[in-house]
Amino acid sequence: MKIKKVPLRTCVACHTTRPKKELMRVVRQPDGQLLIDTKGKVSGRGAYLCPSRQCITGALKTHRIERALEVPLPEELVVALNQLAEELP
Template sequence: MSTKKVPMRTCVACQTTRPKKELIRVVRQVDGSLMIDRRGKVSGRGAYLCPSLACVEQALKTRRLERALEVPLNPELIAELRQIEGAPA
């Protein structure tokens, strides 16, 4: 039997490559709204973050998340990201 390939993604803050299921996905949907995609299935432009407060803060401070999504972040999303620490997507 062959082993199943594990999809890997890169955190926009620390640039480490980890399995997709270990990261938080933030999505800009077609209508321009932003949301956290917990299942990884929502269509739209996505960016991945490690589930640590250090990576979230670094991505916000350096605006990497905004550049990756090509849209400014709203305060509600920022507050939700800061509460997720330690919880995989």
């Protein structure tokens, strides 16, 4: 049997390379809408984050998500990411 290749992605905050399924994805869709992609299937430009409080808060402070997606983050998305960070260890 052929061994299946695991896609790897890099966290925009800590720059660690991990399998795609272990990371969260923030997506800029072709129509310009930004959202958190839980399934990893939404089309558009994505920025990947480790599911940890440290990476999420660090990426928001240094505007790394905005640079990766090339658009400013709306306040609703920042609030959603902060809430998500509070729930994580």
